[in-house]
Each structure stands twice: as structure tokens, then as C-alpha cells.
Amino acid sequence: MSARYARAQIESAVAQSLVIGLEGLEASADELAMVAQGRVGGVILFARNVESPEQVWALNESLRRAAVGLPPLFVMVDQEGGSVARLRAPFTDGPDMAALGAADAAALAAHGRRMGRELAAAGFNFNLAPVVDVHAVQGGVMARRSLGADPLKVGELAAAFIQGQQEAGCLACAKHFPGLGRTTADSHRHRPLVELSRDELDAVELPPFRRAIAAGVAGVMVCHAVFTAVDADRPASLSPAVIEGLLRGEMGYQGLTLSDDLEMGALAAHGLAPAQAATQAYIAGCDLLLVCRRAEEALTAGREITDMIIDGRIQPAVAQAKLERVLRAKAGLRHLPPPLDQLRAALSHKGA
Numbered sequence: 001m002s003a004r005y006a007r008a009q010i011e012s013a014v015a016q017s018l019v020i021g022l023e024g025l026e027a028s029a030d031e032l033a034m035v036a037q038g039r040v041g042g043v044i045l046f047a048r049n050v051e052s053p054e055q056v057w058a059l060n061e062s063l064r065r066a067a068v069g070l071p072p073l074f075v076m077v078d079q080e081g082g083s084v085a086r087l088r089a090p091f092t093d094g095p096d097m098a099a100l101g102a103a104d105a106a107a108l109a110a111h112g113r114r115m116g117r118e119l120a121a122a123g124f125n126f127n128l129a130p131v132v133d134v135h136a137v138q139g140g141v142m143a144r145r146s147l148g149a150d151p152l153k154v155g156e157l158a159a160a161f162i163q164g165q166q167e168a169g170c171l172a173c174a175k176h177f178p179g180l181g182r183t184t185a186d187s188h189r190h191r192p193l194v195e196l197s198r199d200e201l202d203a204v205e206l207p208p209f210r211r212a213i214a215a216g217v218a219g220v221m222v223c224h225a226v227f228t229a230v231d232a233d234r235p236a237s238l239s240p241a242v243i244e245g246l247l248r249g250e251m252g253y254q255g256l257t258l259s260d261d262l263e264m265g266a267l268a269a270h271g272l273a274p275a276q277a278a279t280q281a282y283i284a285g286c287d288l289l290l291v292c293r294r295a296e297e298a299l300t301a302g303r304e305i306t307d308m309i310i311d312g313r314i315q316p317a318v319a320q321a322k323l324e325r326v327l328r329a330k331a332g333l334r335h336l337p338p339p340l341d342q343l344r345a346a347l348s349h350k351g352a
Helices: 002-016 029-036 053-066 105-121 151-167 198-214 240-250 275-284 297-308 316-330 340-348
Strands: 019-020 042-045 074-077 077-082 171-177 217-222 255-260 289-291
Touching: 002 297, 002 316, 019 275, 019 297, 029 255, 029 297, 042 053, 042 077, 053 074, 053 340, 077 105, 077 255, 105 151, 105 340, 151 198, 171 198, 171 255, 198 217, 217 240, 240 255, 240 289, 255 275, 255 289, 255 316, 275 297, 289 297
Parallel strands: 019 042, 019 289, 042 074, 171 217, 217 255
Antiparallel strands: none
């Protein structure tokens, strides 16, 4: 095998870990080319990409069609509900998870199925929800996004939501590992420092993630906070001790690990460009690297990671394991979304 061919293979494998944001309501020629050429493995949509159900369906259809002949494209969205909902009515866009915390598991399963059915019909196959952070401190940043203060109840309700959503055909993601429920610092702007002991983490933060893992959640998103009891020097998203040691080693998680957005202030404020952060997150154990605005930063990281595999700084077996997890998650995904009429039907029966 020639070195050039080997590099092309490695580039393709690494590309499956790259998830990029898009600029507008339609995919540009450059964005479609990145997908069609297999230079990225997924995209994530935000409110800037959404105008109407028909428009977002057409956008997702164009993206997924561009990937035909390649592994199915991850098409992601953050549709938690309430304060974080990229899709508004007629999609199910609420209530906040905090309000749902008073419901029972059956209600959360039904809510997850309804949202999953709508998202799948709109062409999404991966929803970055639910939040499983335990809101357990006054003024916490997850007050509206958390299912509550009881770790066991949060885990029970989150597991029901996960199972409902995934049964409806949309992968779920538990976030923000190891848990942001007891911080008042917003990682969009700052790097939170969580100085809880391991016993405190084990008692409050980790039980909902254990329950989500037992429920078969497809992905776990790792946050950018520093958890001093596990790794005092690095944010969780860049920490092998957190991802490979705690999440995979101690907790036995075998699914996909996702970074939070690598352009967030928690990393940028400490001098890390998104491409640098993405490379470090890949080395630390993240399977999917989210760069939600500047696609060129994701592509730069892809080239750097490829170089590191070729020169031995990253073992090929590490890259192979990541690729296998991604492809395993994609194995059950369709290439194209359902017909538009299915979306209209899903949105007209939101109470079902």
C-alpha cells in the first residue's frame, strides 16, 4: 500500500469524528462538497439554520443525500425543550426539563418518543439531549435545563426519555459529563472549576449518567469544566482521566463520546484555538469533535490528527476504535430522511 493511499484511508477515518456547524438556511456548495467528499462525519444545526419545517427538512435532505455512498451522515440538533430549543412550534419546543422533573417516567418516555418522532421525520438522527446534570446548588447554570435535584429521579426520568427518543428513531445524548449541576459558571464564557470530592461526585453527579448508560444511550457529551478530584489540570473534554479513566474504565461506557462545542469560551479564554482543542479532545478520548461555527477549524484538526497517526503520536488502534464506534452507531441509520408528508403528519399529532 502506498503512503499516499494510507494517508487517504486515515483521513477518511478521522473525518468520521468531525461534526461541523453550517452558516445558513441552505447548505452552501462548499458545505455540500465537504459532506460529499467524506471530509466530515456529521453536521449540527442551530436556530440560524431553521426557518420552517419544510425548509429544515429540505436542508437535511440535501445534506444526507450528499453523503449517499458514504457512511450515513450524523445530522444533529440541540432540542432539549424550553430554554434550549433550536426548533420552535409547530415542533415540540417545551417545556423546560425543570418542569418535566415533576412528571413520571411514563410521561418522559412519551415526551421522548414524540420529540424523537418529529426530529426523525425532519431529517435529524441525533438529538443532543437530555441534560442529566443534577441541579443541586443555588444559582446553578442548569436550573431550567435539569430534571431536578434528586440524582435517582433525574436518572430515572432521563433514562425514560432516552428510551422513548431512541425507539422513535433518533439517537440520544446524555450531557454534560461528569455533571454541571453544581456550578454557577457558564462554560460558554468561562471555564468552570468544580472542586467536589470523588465521594460527592459519586453521590450526586454520576448516578444519572450510570442510569443513562444502562438505558443504552447512544452518546455522552463531555463538558469543558475542570473536575479537580479527577484531573486538576485539564477540562474534562480534554482529559484522558475523565474520559478513558472514569467514563470508559470505571463506568464501563462503550458508546460514543462527544465533546461540547470546541469553540466555547471555556477553552478559548485559555488560549486554545478550536483546532488545537479538537486535537486534544480526540487524544483524550472524544469520538466526535463538535466545531459549531468555523468548519475550517475542524478540517485543520482533522489534518493534524492524521499527521499524528501517521508519525506514531496517536496509535492507529486508537483511531480504529473510534471509527468502529462511530460506524456501529451509524449502522442502523437511513441515508435519506422520510418523505416530507411524514413530517407534516408527525407535527399534526403532537399529542399522540
